[in-house]
Amino acid sequence: METVAILLVITIIFIARSLKVVPQQNAWVVERLGKYHATLTPGLNLLVPFIDRVAYKHSLKEIPLDVPSQVCITKDNTQLTVDGILYFQVTDPMRASYGSSDYIIAITQLAQTTLRSVIGRMELDKTFEERDQINGSVVLSLDEAALNWGVKVLRYEIKDLTPPAEILRSMQAQITAEREKRALIAASEGRRQEQINIATGEREASIARSEGEKQADINKAQGEAAAITALAEASADAIRRIAAAIEAPGGAQAVQLQVAEKAIGAYANLAKSNNTMIVPGNMTEVSGLIATAMAVMKGTPKA
Incomplete structure (x- = not known):
């Protein structure tokens, strides 16, 4: 029994030294009699007991x-x-x-x-x-x-x-100064842009006002020209009508009568304009106008 037990122990030792299981992502270096023999890869590997030994174990992971x-x-x-x-x-x-x-x-x-x-x-x-x-x-x-x-x-x-701490302090001071510099530059750029915007706005407003005034003057001139044209056309039409009326039978006598009436009315108004009695220097003219008016009225045919 003792011999069997010893043989069993020796067998177990041989098996343990012969079989090697290498984990994944590992590599074992085997020496045979003190010299490099092989590199065991992951899995089950066989060695020669007491001759081969695992000398180094390496992980292949990062x-x-x-x-x-x-x-x-x-x-x-x-x-x-x-x-x-x-x-x-x-x-x-x-x-x-x-x-x-x-x-x-x-x-x-x-x-x-x-x-x-x-x-x-x-x-x-x-x-x-x-x-x-x-x-x-x-x-x-x-x-x-x-x-x-x-x-x-x-x-x-x-x-x-x-x-070093001194360098850190100087770097911090430099960074602070640089930030303050950028802030000042940004503020000045903002003021500059503000002035540009104000000037641009004033210029555009002035242009708009001048354009408005110009258009207003153009419209006024066009209105006045249209009014003058309309008045001239009305006057011309009236003159044409008067001329046509004069050329008609009895037109000349009507004109003479109207002129005489207006002249007599003018003398009457002139006399009423103040307390002074105004008498024409040549009464013959007045009597002539009256006679002309009466002659025209007598010579007008009755309807």
């Missing part, structure tokens, strides 16, 4: 790595405290196992030195404006070096850029 903050000096000799986060992925488990003693430390150190080098070529203002360029430069430098470590650097993101 891994975020926090890069510690450090002090960088810009081109214009300003100190910046910079920290960031790096994303990488193991693409070659064999190189990740033997290319570096610790690829995580290697990537972290290389990221810090590369970041110092990139920021050292920029002025302070550019470091805030060119974050994408900084991130791209760090990723490019890391990716070239990480190929030997079996690692693919996917991206790098700066989490924070912190200048």
Whole structure:
């Protein structure tokens, strides 16, 4: 019984050391007698007990790595405290196992030195404006070096850029001054536009008034011309009627009678205009007018 139990235990140990189940998105590196032999893929794998052993286990997932903050000096000799986060992925488990003693430390150190080098070529203002360029430069430098470590650097993101307190105060003062400047410029532009609008409105109103006055003068002139034309036409029509009446039989005698009556009436009105009795200097004219009127009346045929 003891022999059977021992054999059973040995069998279990052999099976446990022979069968390896690798999880999804993982890769295990196997050494045979201390030398690299194979990389186990996800699923069930068979090993030779006591000869093969799993030396390294790697996750093939994307891994975020926090890069510690450090002090960088810009081109214009300003100190910046910079920290960031790096994303990488193991693409070659064999190189990740033997290319570096610790690829995580290697990537972290290389990221810090590369970041110092990139920021050292920029002025302070550019470091805030060119974050994408900084991130791209760090990723490019890391990716070239990480190929030997079996690692693919996917991206790098700066989490924070912190200048000294004095620089922060001066930057805040500069921002405040710039905002005040923009506010003053906006106010002056508003006043300028207001004056332009007022002048434009006055000019358009003046033009409208002058156009109205011009149209009124034109209308008045056209009305007066129409009135004069109508009066002239009425006068001409009256004269034509009078001329026609004179040319008719008895017309001349009617005209003479009317003239005599108007002359006598005029002398009568002249005499009544004041207390002085006005007597014509030549009474023959008055008597002649009366005689003419009487002759016309006598010579008018009765109906």
